[in-house]
Amino acid sequence: MDQIVLQILNGLDKGSAYALIALGLTLIFGTLGVVNFAHGALFMLGAFCAVTLSRILSLSHTILDETKKDFLGNPLKVEVPYVKDWFGEAAGAAIIDWSVPLALLFTVPVMIGIGVIMERGLIKHFYKRPHADQILVTFGLAIVLQEIVKYYFGANQIPMNAPQAFFGSFDFGAMIGMDPGAVIYPYWRIIYFCFAAVLIAGVFAFLQFTTFGMVVRAGMADRETVGLLGINIDRRFTIMFGIAAAVAGLAGVMYTPINPPNYHMGMDFLVISFVVVVVGGMGSLPGAILAGLLLGVLESFASMRQVLEIMPGINQVVIYLAAIIILLTRPRGLMGRKGVMED
């Protein structure tokens, strides 16, 4: 029982990262009809926004501390971050400690900006081209973005820390009435899942309950008619692209303490995200979420020792296997709409 709970938690946690990227992909596909292979790169850019912010925050200058001596007897040189000068010792330390959550605020405008520039500058010209061309040009863009990040940040993984308060693990089993110590789970992973849930709910609420969202949904259903009604649907879709980019970026920011970012993390996630989108059904937002979580749980159950003993290696392939089975038996995916990308 505790094993099962643990694997479900693991799966939901991983699945929520898949779901967030897949959500962005689906938003772009549903609005603009573009298959965006650069979406993984956006996830990666988000993670590097967090890296950048933490580097900015820890920019420091050197002062001589007369009270301490180094091993030669000279006054010790101490690096003091500027934020500590401005906000005081305790507040400064707290700001640096909380750099990952703070990066969320920093990432949103940056990623929306990147998304809008990308859409206006490049993707716009590819609406009328075949899907293969869209895939290829965004694939090229992903390579370019990756290489730019590699040039500035190097090829190695960059470790990032969650705030001190969320270090360690807590007893999840005891919370839901199981034996204490049965299911122990790291704080940050639970926070990641909750964050993903809030973000997903936010995007759905935005689409469901605002006028802007209503227009966007109308545009997804019938772009031409909405345009004929005198609404500038293109501009709204551009903004949606920005939002999708921001969702991917936020997912990346929060993922940094779990997995140290490197320049090709986006590509690793992209392949699975595409599988998720296709399993969920092209263009279906709830499908993307559902498929993301399901595949995440499936993957974590497949990596259980007991399962691996029966079918060795199944954890490596189970996602692809599920995708193949679903694509062949349910051609539209789990929740795909009729008439979307059918040929």
Add this chain to the structure above:
Amino acid sequence: MLGLNKKDASLLLMVAALVAFAPILLNPFPEASALAQFNAGYPDLMQRFVIFGIFAVGFNILFGLTGYLSFGHAAFLGAGSYAGVWMMKLLTVNVIPAILISTVVAGLFSILIGFISLRRSGIYFSILTLAFAQMSFALAASVLTPITGGETGLNLALDDPRILEGGNTTGNIPAPNFFGLEMGDSLQLNVAGWLWTFNVGYYLAGVVLIIAFYTAIRIFRSPFGLMLRAIKSNQHRLGFTGLNTRPYMLACFVISGMYAGLAGGLMVAMDPLAGAERMQWTASGEVVLMTILGGIGTLIGPVLGAGLIKYFENIFSKINSNLLHEWFAFLPDGLEDFVVTIIYPFVGKGWHLTLGLMFMGVIIFLPGGLVELGQRIRRVFSKKDANQHTKPAE
């Protein structure tokens, strides 16, 4: 000639001539000169040009003719490689059985994958092939370790059975050979400062490339090729005429997979080692880049694209900042530093960046790739064709 029209025959002869004289053509700089590092005429690189040329030609038969974008083609290359190494381990280190079995195994593997993947088209086909390739990669790297050697890869060992040679367990591991001619052997000529290397392995691969290229021409010009083009332009309409397109697609997919297996077989013939990373999806992405860059749907394009990318990977990536400073030393100091700073991110280790930008440029402005570029340039220079409309690249 050989059932080709004049234009195709001259194209084939051109490719044959290029392959034959590559060791000379690719070494345009004398060995002692500063530019010698741009010489690409060393056996290892030339073999790669040719092998990836074959791979890209095969990929182009699928993508160029039918428009089905496979993102998992490297799986066939990997399967072929493994089969080739096993052949060398079990039977003989002669490369011919290894290359043949590679092609056959890749063909069988592609029948299996193609039969399932081709039930869908468009993006779904791309995802299905990608999923299969990733599965093969994951399995090869983990569970199938007894067959594939896992992450360390599969290579020859001294105590392999080698039935036809009666496995000797003393001395060195025998090198892959073509009836006694070892693949690594080469003839070096030093002509007035130019160093030319004529390598056995390269010429074997070159002959195979010419045969593969000839086959590709015949496929492009055959009724079968026309049928594949019809599938590309409108599969639905073709279905309405009462034709079942599935067998044609499967045949095309298998041919394309066999080309990949052939390339894999040649790869192990040159260097008897096979690793799982050959099947990873980035490797599949690479062949897509090659084909697009060279010119999709054209005959010669994929070969050019493969050459260009491999040249970038091996030569362009060697340029470092010292060298750049040397080149721009004639500029005033400040300007020199400035120019080097601008250029540096694009060369050396950053060659992927140039590649990505070039690839995007090709997709945006030149959907026909390098071949279209060549055609456009030729049109500018010849007034006769100036009024004619742009013909889509074949």
